[in-house]
Amino acid sequence: MRRFIPHILLAAGAAVMLLPFYWMILTSIRTPAEIFDISLWPVPDRFNGVENYGQAATSVPIARFMLNGVIVCSGILFVQVLTAVPAAYALAKLRFPGRRILMALVIAALCVPMQALALPLFVGLAQANLLNTYFAQMAPFFLSVFAIFLFRQSFRSYPDEIIEAARMDGFSEMEICWGLVLRGSLPSLAAFAIFSVVAHWNDLYWPMIVVSDTALAPPPLGMLLFSDAETGANYGALMAGATMITAPMIVCFVLARRHFIAGITMTGVK
Template sequence: MSRLSPPSAILRHAVLLVTGALILIPFVWMVSLSLKPPGEIFRASFSVWPEQFFGLENYTKALTTAPLPRYMLNGVFVCALIVGLQVLVCAPAAYALAKLEFPGRSLLFALVLVALILPHEVLSLPLFILGYQIGILNTYAALIFPYVVSPFGIFLFRQFFKTIPDDVVHAARLDGLSELAIVWRIMVPMALPAIIAFAIFSVVGHWNSLFWPLIAVRDEALMPPPLGIMAFKNEEAGNDYGPLMAASTLVVAPLIVAFLAAQRWFVAGLTGGAVK
């Protein structure tokens, strides 16, 4: 592999640094606002660190104004069930598309690719009507059911399963394993990096989801974090930005910690399926 010349390397690192800074600025500003009193938030002068530290008051108000811990527990419960059910459904489907020969396999994979480009909001109205007809609206099932089948999960797992040699599958069949046993005892353990990468994508997407929960649930005890944060919105008195930014920081923090803890497997999972 040819090494980049010094000017090219400097340019590449400069672009990466600028891009990283642009991505981090909103998060840094969010944390900064969560530590400031109301008078400093709307001050014309710019400062990252507050002159008067107001973080304890803002974070205390964020945890007491609305049941934020309950919202976050709802998010953990819903995201964990969604990820578990998605792996349960997507892994066998991806195995069938990657390793089994049957009529219509190419057509089914094409449908998966089509489903990848469809925004989920397009399906919100039929899903709402279906949820009403089967009686799951305003329940945890309403937050989980629409996401059980993930086209992205099927695609990612299929690409990773394609990198596993067919000889492994043939050897397992000679040992008497059924196709489902091959999926759960051989393919899934070997595809653990892809599963972790997919789990991060899934958790981030559903933890931050606002559109569908806003439609599907109205009981405060069922609200996930983004919907719960709307409790800090006050149209009469105005938004209380200090506690609002504190609540947003508390909601985002678990995702950052989870990603930093799993980043090695995240990168391996995304690059593993691209080898073939």
């Protein structure tokens, strides 16, 4: 009995975490009349999924929102990796004056919330006439101190002797960094990619500030505009839309789950 107790506790925790998702999916297949029924019975009185999903898919350009989400998330991830990997490599493996101070700054920067920077960033982007662009949605996230920190922790465990062997063989530092060290840390790259993509796919705060054009809206902002303009209080269709935009993230996580967990446990983060 004793060894089941942890599992029971974990299952209870998982149930709490999964309940909103369950509720979302349940609502997405219910009729408007049944929406406010507090019963969590999985079979609705009348299956309304086709109508709800149909409405979500046709009344708003959901494909457009998703495409926007893909563009923004992949743009952010690409530049984040491009900048964080060399920085992390330098902090983890190169000896230079000021390394400790730079590392301390990275950790300090982890403590600065996005919200604190929102106003100056908004003003800057507005001055540069860049509001309502993909660039405005991506730019504040190009430099990720979290990525630098995560990769640095992971790179530190890469054997120094292999790096030295590579130097003697004539590898450049960039080749060592990308071709050897990052290659040895693919789980942490997978872990970071999931963190980053999920965070920015789901982000509503920043797109709301810099985007007002529906054609540029990422999924959550699109859903918000959708609930306002088109459907009013049609929660069934709204939840159908939410289910559709959440699905890619869930698929993405399930596919990379093993690497994600390896990446987190390996680096000692969390």
